[in-house]
Amino acid sequence: MHITKIRIQNFRLLVDTTIDLEDELSLVLGKNNCGKTSFLLILDKFLGLSAGRSAFAFDDFSSDFKDYLRVRVENPASQPTVGLVPGISLKIFIAYEDDDYLSNIGNNVIMDLNVDNKTIVLAFEYHTSEESIVKIREDYEAHKSEKKENAKALFDYIKEHHTKYFDIAKKSLLYDHLSEHEDDLVFTDLIKEQVRIDKIINFKWVSAKRKVSNKDSDRALSALSAQIYKKLEATNSDSAARDNFKDLLSNTDKSLNAVYEVLFKGVLDDVKAFGGIRKGDSVIRIVSSLQHRELLEENTTVMYGLNLGDHSLPENYNGLGYMSLISLIFEIKLAQHEFEKEEENPADINLLFVEEPEVHTHPQMQCVFIKNIKSLLSNGIKALDGRQRNLQTIITTHSSHIVSESNFHDIKYFKRIGNAITSKNLKDLEKEYGRHSAHYKFLKQYLTLDRSDLFFADKAIFVEGDTERILLPAMMKKLDQDDYIADFENDVESPILPLHSQNISVVEVGAYSQIFEKFMDFIGIKSVIITDIDSVKAVPVIDDKGKPKTNKDGEVITTLDACPVGDPDASATSNSSLKFFFGVDGLADLVALTADQKVLRKDGLTKEWINDSAGHLRCAYQIKVVVPNTYHARSFEDAFFHLNKKFLTQRVFDANNDYLKEAFPTLPMGATKDFCAGRKGPYELASAKISKPSLAMEILLNSTEEKITILSKEGKQKTISKDFSNWDTPVYIKEALIWLKND
Secondary structure, eight states: OEEEEEEEEEETTEEEEEEEOOSSEEEEEOOTTSSHHHHHHHHHHHHSTTOSGGGOOGGGBOHHHHHHHHHHHHOTTOOOOTTOOSEEEEEEEEEOOTTSOOTTTTTTTOOOOOTTOOEEEEEEEEEOOHHHHHHHHHHHHHHHHHHGGGOOOHHHHHHHHGGGTOEEEEEEEEEETTTTEEEEEEEEETTTTTOOGGGTEEEEEEOSSOSOOOOTTOOHHHHHHHHHHHHHHHTTTTHHHHHHHHHHHHHHHHHHHHHHHHHTHHHHHHHHHTTSSOTTSOOOOOOOOOOHHHHHHHHOOOEESSTTSTTOEEGGGSOHHHHHHHHHHHHHHHHHHHHSOSSSOOOSEEEEEEEOTTTTOOHHHHHHHHHHHHHHHTTOBOOTTSOOBEEEEEEEEOOHHHHHTSOGGGEEEEEEETTEEEEEETTHHHHHHTTOHHHHHHHHHHHHHTOGGGGGOSEEEEESSHHHHHHHHHHHHHHHHHHHHHHHHTTOSSOOOOGGGSOEEEEEOTTOGGGGHHHHHHHOOEEEEEOOOOEEEEEEOBOTTSOBOBOTTSOBOEEEEEOOTTOTTOOEEOOHHHHHHHSOOBHHHHHHOOTGGGEEEEOTTTOOEEEOTTOSEEEEOOOEEOSSSOEEOSSHHHHHHHHTHHHHHHHHBOTTOOBOTTTSTTSOHHHHHHHHTTSSOHHHHHTSOOOHHHHHHHHHHTOOOEEEEEEOTTSOEEEEEETTTTSOOOHHHHHHHHHHHOO
């Protein structure tokens, strides 16, 4: 028996969110404020120790439901919305098999005896009713009449009194296995039928707030060890070791009694002297009564050190990361022992929620944790009747290191769209890729091994090569500095957040960004693809005799060769990404596209990328520029050399016009001299044999910093340092970064 999915409605940003769960482990990912903590809290509020009306606050309602409630209260003529849950709802879908232990879900919980229907739906609500809405309206009107100008606003009034109008409901809903939908109108009231939910689902969670510190007084791990001992004792685990422990304590009591008799003799004689012990009364003795539980809690310390020899140290001397990891393992083990109840069988499903295991731990520890967590949890939950019960675990994380070591199919991706959260299964991407299974396999390996930080990014830049990847941080900083200067000079009070302060992931994908297109659509974050226009022309294929080859019809066989964009014979692009995203290969078509026409979104029906100025993906490639003269580059290097001829010339020639090879050792001397002298163009220099990563590093090494003074319209003055001031960013990249920077 296991939970297959959970549906949450009207709880904070979880307006209507369905999360599929794996049989063993589900890893929930997402950026900050995307509902991961809300997912945990609603489970705790309905299933945990804090369950009940008092667990909910008015602010737990989604903004949509609050707006609905306002309309219903303020407008007596308004009607309830059909199908809308009148409050917060949690639905848990459970699959069972015939050989499962079914006594806890029999009778009142199983709603359909059809042998093909093996699903039950438990529904939990914090809801109101039509009568209660009328009562809110009446009570609020009375409040306004009494308080007049001091009356509270409607939401403030409901916030204070919501428990009078909302109540808890627990139901088992009829589930149609053919349509795969639950029926909210056909149910059993589990509260009325006195069904014990905790026998069906037992929920526990390990908080991200670890109770560990490096303070001298901290003994959190020791306290946890005592709690684990209590559970071990209750479940008769390791009984021989426990009995041996008790025997040792009993013998210690006898030895201490003899010591106490001498130690406290003077005190007892004084009591006798003051008449505290009368003749015939029982003799007072101070005896040892060591209790194994209290002894562990008050008198044990978790130690660490090399082989725990002569140089072991107490727990609070350990690093915070190790203490956090040890505490996490202790708490998970404690939860497992608590699932295994003392005097009765455990619940049918035991749900463990682990929040952000990466807290305080470095990347290697995080990787080790996620690699081993399944083996720690794989034994399930032992029962008194010998039938093992299911243990399902949910882990939330912000750690790309944990993701990189995880099973791709375990991942659930939470994404915020407007004021609501949606949950996606990464394993569904496999269906999206379909026949391109090799692409999916590559994507899965690439994301988990190298670029799992994409899951937590707000924006992404997909670049073709090393040159762009190395130079992008500098280009982003240059744009931020230019914007800062403009904002200061124009007294802008609320400038756009700098690119370097935004959560942007840069991913190198070569010329194969189309392999990532389904993933780009899947995560839906604002993204830029920076690539090359890669102009080509048809040229004859020459045989060994230097003559053009022909086919059987006598037609000249041609091949496509790289050429400048301005070549009269340039007719197409060889760039597979541009062909894929724009559906054309004609060079003229790509040159004609405007900036807005390069912004795309994926059509849900055709699955094609189409132009949409409000889309979340932009393709950036070289465009025609007029500075320092009219020119259309073919590649990044081509565009950079054209725009920065002055920068290059100043760095490779000294005051005596002697060539400085050490400035740009990557560039061929002859080609560079010809370019700087105007004998060759930027295309010819870019086509020379160049190590592109080395060129990028040399550009940075030859960059200079400039001190400038800026003046605002209001007369404020400031001197700042402007980095990378002696070269400019190619226009097509700068335009794309400006688009990406703006929300």
